[in-house]
Amino acid sequence: MPGTSQAHSMASDDPFDEILKPPPNESPEAFALRVQKEEQARQISLAIDANIKAERQARKKKRIVRLLLLGQSESGKSTTLRQFQRLYTPTAFREERVLWRAIIQLNIVRSIRIILEALEHPSSPQISPHVSPKSHYRNLSDNARKHRRASNANPIASTSTDNSMYDEYFMNGSNGHHNGHISPESDPDSDSLEMYGQSTSLLNNLASLEALKMRLLPLRHIEALLVAKLVPPNEDEATQLPGQSQNNGFSHNSTSGNAYRNQEVFVRPGTTWKGALARARVHYPSAATSISREDSDQSGNVRPLSAGNLGSETADEPQEVLNSCRMDMMQLWADSGVRSLLHRRKIRLEEYPGFFLNDLERVTSLKYMPTDDDVLKARLKTVGVAEYRFEMEVSTGRETGTDWRIVDVGGSRKTWVPFFDDVDAIIFLAPISAFDQVLTEDRSVNRLEDSVLLWKSVCSNKLLANVDLVLFLNKCDILEAKLKSGIKLSRYVRTYGDRPNDMENVSKYLRGKFSAIHREYSPNPRKFYAFCTSVTDTATTAGIIASVRDMVIRQHLKQSKLM
Numbered sequence: 001m002p003g004t005s006q007a008h009s010m011a012s013d014d015p016f017d018e019i020l021k022p023p024p025n026e027s028p029e030a031f032a033l034r035v036q037k038e039e040q041a042r043q044i045s046l047a048i049d050a051n052i053k054a055e056r057q058a059r060k061k062k063r064i065v066r067l068l069l070l071g072q073s074e075s076g077k078s079t080t081l082r083q084f085q086r087l088y089t090p091t092a093f094r095e096e097r098v099l100w101r102a103i104i105q106l107n108i109v110r111s112i113r114i115i116l117e118a119l120e121h122p123s124s125p126q127i128s129p130h131v132s133p134k135s136h137y138r139n140l141s142d143n144a145r146k147h148r149r150a151s152n153a154n155p156i157a158s159t160s161t162d163n164s165m166y167d168e169y170f171m172n173g174s175n176g177h178h179n180g181h182i183s184p185e186s187d188p189d190s191d192s193l194e195m196y197g198q199s200t201s202l203l204n205n206l207a208s209l210e211a212l213k214m215r216l217l218p219l220r221h222i223e224a225l226l227v228a229k230l231v232p233p234n235e236d237e238a239t240q241l242p243g244q245s246q247n248n249g250f251s252h253n254s255t256s257g258n259a260y261r262n263q264e265v266f267v268r269p270g271t272t273w274k275g276a277l278a279r280a281r282v283h284y285p286s287a288a289t290s291i292s293r294e295d296s297d298q299s300g301n302v303r304p305l306s307a308g309n310l311g312s313e314t315a316d317e318p319q320e321v322l323n324s325c326r327m328d329m330m331q332l333w334a335d336s337g338v339r340s341l342l343h344r345r346k347i348r349l350e351e352y353p354g355f356f357l358n359d360l361e362r363v364t365s366l367k368y369m370p371t372d373d374d375v376l377k378a379r380l381k382t383v384g385v386a387e388y389r390f391e392m393e394v395s396t397g398r399e400t401g402t403d404w405r406i407v408d409v410g411g412s413r414k415t416w417v418p419f420f421d422d423v424d425a426i427i428f429l430a431p432i433s434a435f436d437q438v439l440t441e442d443r444s445v446n447r448l449e450d451s452v453l454l455w456k457s458v459c460s461n462k463l464l465a466n467v468d469l470v471l472f473l474n475k476c477d478i479l480e481a482k483l484k485s486g487i488k489l490s491r492y493v494r495t496y497g498d499r500p501n502d503m504e505n506v507s508k509y510l511r512g513k514f515s516a517i518h519r520e521y522s523p524n525p526r527k528f529y530a531f532c533t534s535v536t537d538t539a540t541t542a543g544i545i546a547s548v549r550d551m552v553i554r555q556h557l558k559q560s561k562l563m
């Protein structure tokens with residue numbers, strides 16, 4: 001019979017042969033049925049093969065868009081990235097929220113330390129990095145300033161060494177003086193605790209202040225615990241104080257408030273994260289993976305968004321300590337004398353990154369779990385360059401299935417250039433609220449000036465000539481509060497003149513300046529996209545990010561010659 005002969009003709013060393021071969025006395029009907037079934041199975045197998053092939057081809061064709069986030073330290077790059085994640089990979093974002101609790105704990109301890117150190121040194125010079133120093137900026141020679149500007153503001157563009165630009169756009173360009181940076185005058189030398197000693201204030205009762213400080217001592221212990229958990233053991237830089245390595249005239253000894261304030265905990269993409277993540281035993285879907293280019297030889301380097309090896313503890317010692325110190329912390333922050341000392345020293349803690357003192361009751365509760373807003377407000381400095389990859393989880397129409405690569409860079413601008421290749425768009429963040437502040441890393445440089453020079457070098461960079469630039473004039477909420485509190489833009493930006501010191505006029509003015517630089521310095525004409533943003537605000541940022549997403553996709557299609 002045909003079936004029998006076919007079966008017998010097959011190689012006899014196949015172990016399935018004996019089992020699968022047709023029965024020797026197979027009837028013609030059974031034979032026909034068997035052949036029919038075999039054909040059906042073959043068709044199914046072919047269909048499966050075709051499916052796999054189609055999927056593979058679809059994956060190949062899948063859109064990969066690359067977005068680069070640029071801007072000075074503390075401009076809001078990582079926060080913008082977190083907004084993308086919150087919107088497009090909400091599951092991963094939610095699962096990571098627990099990890100941010102440790103960062104928030106550290107942020108709280110840091111704020112309290114800043115207050116305590118301001119009390120320790122009531123008569124030291126005004127040291128807030130958030131206010132231009134009284135005289136040092138003006139005392140720098142032009143050459144020294146130019147040198148600092150060149151090394152700080154233009155490291156990414158070899159063609160951009162012209163530092164007169166800030167003056168041109170923001171100063172009375174005619175006289176060439178740098179007197180646009182008029183620092184608010186204060187008289188710190190006359191500070192003493194007694195002069196803040198309002199009758200009800202802690203500062204009026206030094207014994208109770210000392211007792212309160214003693215009760216807050218455990219905060220130092222948990223700070224050390226948190227730093228040890230977050231920072232890899234062989235990482236010196238994280239605990240080194242900038243003032244120690246560079247004598248810039250502002251360095252204090254390590255016990256001073258300034259030194260402490262300059263010290264920031266950061267995370268660096270690297271292998272330690274992998275082990276840390278394993279210990280945390282938190283599941284991260286592939287959507288939230290990050291690959292460090294700096295460590296590209298160490299492939300498969302998967303970690304959560306810069307949050308570290310935290311969150312797995314059932315008994316959370318830092319949270320317990322914070323909980324037990326809550327009344328003292330609240331008393332300290334609410335104290336009228338303390339507030340007036342901080343005010344006089346121009347330490348505006350509310351504007352500092354990672355400020356949670358107004359939420360102490362909630363965030364120190366034992367069951368505290370960070371909200372979306374808390375995660376966006378938390379401060380964790382990025383060091384190095386990390387590429388975060390995710391596929392949009394939620395359906396967003398034609399963008400479904402797009403693979404996003406968002407590159408978030410940290411302070412070291414030397415590492416930016418390799419990422420200018422193959423970019424679809426750049427979001428440049430300029431924190432315009434910082435017009436009266438100086439860089440933490442170089443207190444001779446005004447933050448707005450730094451942003452302007454950086455914007456110019458990005459606009460003029462030839463590698464980016466065909467890349468769409470999106471400008472976020474960020475921290476508009478802080479800007480508005482500053483203007484309302486009476487801080488005048490014209491004291492720092494002379495060319496602002498006597499225009500009204502309100503949000504509408506100030507933002508319009510700054511937008512115009514940034515736009516002019518874009519127009520003048522772009523190698524080829526291109527569109528100018530600019531938004532006034534407060535990227536910590538979820539509601540307003542969602543709309544802006546949707547616009548950016550559409551723009552980036554359009555740009556990507558254009559570049560792929562699909563449009």
Ligand SMILES: Nc1nc2c(ncn2[C@@H]2O[C@H](COP(=O)(O)OP(=O)(O)OP(=O)(O)O)[C@@H](O)[C@H]2O)c(=O)[nH]1
Pocket residue numbers: 071072073074075076077078079080352353354355376377378379380381382383409410411474475476477478533534535536537
């Ligand atoms: N109030 C307010 N805070 C903001 C805004 N944007 C960012 N922040 C806060 O500012 C801090 C710094 O933001 P990051 O996103 O960490 O800044 P970054 O540019 O990534 O800084 P580096 O990692 O040092 O380069 C964080 O605590 C944010 O919550 C804003 O628009 N308004």
Ligand SMILES: [Mg+2]
Pocket residue numbers: 077078079380381382408409410
């Ligand atoms: Mg960052």
